[in-house]
Amino acid sequence: MSRPAPDVGPEAAAFWAATREHRLVVQHCPHCDRLQHFPRAYCTTCLADDLDVVEVSGHGTVYAATVVRRPPGPAFADLVPYVYALIDLDEGVRMASGVVGCDPDTVRIGDRVHAVFEDLDDVTVVLFTP
């Protein structure tokens, strides 16, 4: 069973286009110079609605993490146990994602991680690895 695809609405189109190229971008406000993620129709600081995107390093730190042991649906049954985490990118943006490539029980707050990309059928998702 294939996993459900993320919502690829108009605000997130640039984000998902970049991940397809294995690049990580976040929204940037040209008016107040703030970065934000997840993608939205407006700047959460000044409400400007003409945001652009900037590429970020993909390096970050685990802010919080939990190990998922019961799959949220049949499509995730072969993935458990896996780590669901909040990652603070070095550029100052927090991103919800997974941590892969390690024993899930070893992931700790403060661990340094970097982005990796997993190509699914119609979308490429961003994950992080130590």
Ligand SMILES: [Zn+2]
């Ligand atoms: Zn702004």
